[in-house]
Amino acid sequence: MTSNSLFGARMVALGTALPDKVLTNQDLEKMVDTSSEWIVERSGIHERRIGGTTAGLAAEAGQIAIERSGIDPQTIDLLILATTTPDRRVPATASTVQELLGLSCGAMDLNAACSGFVYGMIAAHGFINMGHQRVLVIGAETLRRLVDWTDRATCILFADGAGAAIIERTEGPGDLHGWHVNSNGALEEALYCDFDATIQMSGQAIFKNAVLAMEHAARQSLEMADLSPAEIDLVVPHQANVRIVEASCKRLGIPYEKTSMVIHRTGNTSSASIPLALEDAWQAGRVKKGDRLLLVGFGAGMTSAAAVITWDGK
């Protein structure tokens, strides 16, 4: 990360998984008092995927990342699973995923809501800095299980999916140039889910704070990286609402065209959304070696996280 680091780290492979079942806005029109036009106009979502378990989706994404990297899975030292929807209260779903992938390593869940993947990625760089060789970071969610399917304010937004990245030790300083994590617990009541209950959300309060939190996290990480917003090639934001991303980009002075967006087909998959958008940009050939990427998210809590990385090109 800096010249003081013992070991640098870089992202070497991605993997993603989405359930087969597609739930369209037209499907939702039959379930609650809404319209596809309203959902598209207010959120940018056209359809989303639902199904599976958090461990199952996480393992699918993790397996793809392992295969693409060509590494020996036994060289993975740690599995960090960012999720707000563990399959059980105990044990950590990361342990289930570890078993599904046949890994011999440490495993833990991380709940920083929708910022979780970026928190996990930053933590992975820290573990490698302290001596680990490889860390598998996964963001995976089955939010459909927390949604009240009679509440039109939330059921149109949330969905299921997973995205994974392998972070490994490298010569030199590595790919992470700036980062920031934050939380504002005073806003807890704006978005929460009690045990055995469904998601409660004050949409407008989250919207307003999200725009500010994204801008703040982005600026802090850019400052650490000694870069200006204009020097970012691609923004990979949390996929909660197209309008939140547009407003944040406007405040940062970054053209919206520089963002990778998948929300139209995934909905809000919380901690899976950033790796899903990153994979989409990579598949579309939108990132090349040396590009500077800004990964930035926000979520319940009210957490936020940002990371400025250089794309390795692998």
Ligand code: UT7
């Ligand atoms: O990962 C973080 C998770 N959460 C978020 O990021 C949520 C952030 N907030 C948002 O994305 C937006 O606030 C929403 C998409 C949730 C809502 O958009 P909005 O433009 O803020 O709408 P609103 O809440 O101000 O509601 C406007 C109207 C209301 O009706 P009245 O009071 O004006 O008559 C709502 O009852 O739209 C109504 N409404 C709906 N109408 C049709 C709320 N949900 C729906 C719906 N279909 N699904």
